Amino acid sequence: MIIKRKNNKNKEQEANWEERVIQVKRVTKVVKGGKKLSFRAIIIIGNEKGQVGVGIGKATDVIGAVKKGVTDAKKHIIHVPLTKTDSIPHKINGIAGAAEIIMRPSAPGSGVIAGGSIRTVLELAGIKNILTKQLGSNNALNNARATINALNNLRTFKQTAQDRGININQLYYKK
Structure with missing residues (x-):
């Protein structure tokens, strides 16, 4: 029986990150049928040990925008x-x-x-x-x-x- 330990390490790394929502804005786009409403979230993540990232996410609901913002912030981490x-x-x-x-x-x-x-x-x-x-x-x-x-x-x-x-x-x- 083989036990995989890769996921354990990733979960420990994920737990160290703290995320904060800076701003959630309601934005509208004017389209042919009227106005399309969505939300823009600005997220900052960091581990308080010298790594930090800023990301934005847009979605039709706030929770989706925050999730996209966290994903974007993780892509743009600096040391x-x-x-x-x-x-x-x-x-x-x-x-x-x-x-x-x-x-x-x-x-x-x-x-x-x-x-x-x-x-x-x-x-x-x-x-x-x-x-x-x-x-x-x-x-x-x-x-x-x-x-x-x-x-x-x-x-x-x-x-x-x-x-x-x-x-x-x-x-x-x-x-």
Whole structure:
């Protein structure tokens, strides 16, 4: 008798993900026979250990839209480099549409200083100390995508040294 254990591992990985619904909007499409009503859900998923994703789903019912949004978010997961103090390595900006986000690492104990969908993305990524400023648009989806854009462009010292083809100590000490 052969026992398969692959499903067990997948179930454990699935259990670690936390999902949050940011927005559910009722949208209409004008067609020949009148108006077609559907729902758009914006979902953010993360494991609070440096992985986070944003997805949207549209369906004729809210539950279907949320399920599609979760599936879409899992397809667009990014890895975020975290410091020992659960912050980001350096200051960075993110842009999506008319939304612009400025992020700065912060001292331990200061918490997540952000609002709206930005706060949710950062919390689900596992960031605990950060300062952010939202510029331009108030659109929840564009702000979440701008945050993902900024987090995706973060670099660690190790990555920078590898890109430049030098030893990591040469980044710290100039001769």
